Amino acid sequence: MSQLALAAEAEVSARHLCFLETGRAQPSREMVHLLASALDVPLADRNALLLAAGYAPAYAERGLDAPELRHVRRVLTFILERQEPYPALVVDAGWNTVLTNAAAPRIFYRFIDAAALGPLAGNAMHVICHPQGLRRFIVNWEEFAGPLIQTLHREAAAGPVAAALRDAVLGYPGMPVRWRVPDPAAPVPPVVCMRLKREDLALGFFSTLTMLATPRDVTLEQLRIECFYPADKQTEETARRLAEGSRA
Numbered sequence: 001m002s003q004l005a006l007a008a009e010a011e012v013s014a015r016h017l018c019f020l021e022t023g024r025a026q027p028s029r030e031m032v033h034l035l036a037s038a039l040d041v042p043l044a045d046r047n048a049l050l051l052a053a054g055y056a057p058a059y060a061e062r063g064l065d066a067p068e069l070r071h072v073r074r075v076l077t078f079i080l081e082r083q084e085p086y087p088a089l090v091v092d093a094g095w096n097t098v099l100t101n102a103a104a105p106r107i108f109y110r111f112i113d114a115a116a117l118g119p120l121a122g123n124a125m126h127v128i129c130h131p132q133g134l135r136r137f138i139v140n141w142e143e144f145a146g147p148l149i150q151t152l153h154r155e156a157a158a159g160p161v162a163a164a165l166r167d168a169v170l171g172y173p174g175m176p177v178r179w180r181v182p183d184p185a186a187p188v189p190p191v192v193c194m195r196l197k198r199e200d201l202a203l204g205f206f207s208t209l210t211m212l213a214t215p216r217d218v219t220l221e222q223l224r225i226e227c228f229y230p231a232d233k234q235t236e237e238t239a240r241r242l243a244e245g246s247r248a
Contacts, residue, residue: 001039003017003018003021006035006038006039009038010034010035010037010038012031012034020035026053026054027053029050029053029055032046032049032050032053032055033046033058035049036049042158042218042221042222043059043215043216043217043218043221044059044061044159044218044221044222046058046059047059047061047218059216059217059218060217060218061217061218061219062217062219063219064076064098064099064219064223069217069219069220072212072220073099076090076099076223076225077099079210079225079227080099080100080101080225081101083101083103083227083228084101084102084103084243085103085239085240085242085243086103086107086205086227086228086229086230086239087100087101087103087104087106087107087108087205087227087228088100088101088103088104088225088226088227088228089101089104089124089225089226090223090224090225090226091124091223091224091226092219092222092223092224093155093159093161093162093222094123094161094162094165095123095124095125095126095165096122096123096124097122097123097124098223102246103239103243106242106243106246107203107239107242108127108134110198110201111134111136111137111196111198112127112132112133112134113132116132117130117132117133120133123165124226125148125152125165125169126168126169128145128148129145129169129172129175130169130172131172131173131174134194134196137196137197137198138194138195138196139195139196139197140193140194140195142176143192144192144193144194144195146176146179146186147186147188147189147192149166149169149170149179150182150183150186150188152165152166152169153166153182154182191206192206193205193206193231194206194207195231201238202234202235203230203234203235203238203239204230204231204232204234204235205228205229205230205231205235206228206229206231207226207227207228207229208226208227208229209224209225209226210224210225210226210227211223211224211225
């Protein structure tokens with residue numbers, strides 16, 4: 001975005017914006033908020049901007065178990081439970097699993113050895129890409145994982161957590177070399193289905209990612225709810241059968 005375009009978007013004079021950029025003027029707290037909003041800066045980075053300008057951070061970064069976020073945790077749990085008998089999970093900015101419903105381990109642990117993955121079993125990207133993870137049983141591996149890696153490249157440009165995760169998963173043996181370089185021109189299909197097969201168990205899922213609207217907390221802004229839906233009748237019936245078996 002050019003300086004002139006930003007000035008128009010923020011409805012401030014281009015001259016004043018130039019003075020702020022060159023250090024000839026000191027931004028007010030309100031100006032920091034205004035420019036951050038115009039640039040759609042994440043809340044964690046808005047706190048960093050405020051600190052750099054000499055002001056206290058404006059947005060809290062509380063754990064999901066904080067008393068103030070009890071109602072949010074209840075809503076997340078409600079969403080996950082309503083997704084049964086299909087998997088659903090909540091991940092943070094580093095793709096670490098924060099919450100899951102019962103269906104997620106009930107289904108996905110049939111394709112991975114959580115003990116072999118150790119602590120990495122708590123990270124969705126590692127579970128997908130690790131040689132001992134889902135990767136062994138994803139029939140359409142490159143078709144499914146390729147767009148995920150491009151997503152990681154985009155997220156890595158915005159922060160070190162995603163960059164470290166990207167580098168870690170790309171370091172696994174057998175990862176295509178071409179994935180190491182971002183490809184903005186890579187085709188993005190409207191829906192990518194994950195097809196799993198292990199012996200006589202075959203399942204297909206596509207997923208949706210949901211974020212909380214207008215969060216005012218750094219932690220909440222980074223949360224994503226991923227819900228998996230059956231891609232075919234066989235998967236739908238198998239998921240229901242597995243759920244009934246777990247209740248027996």
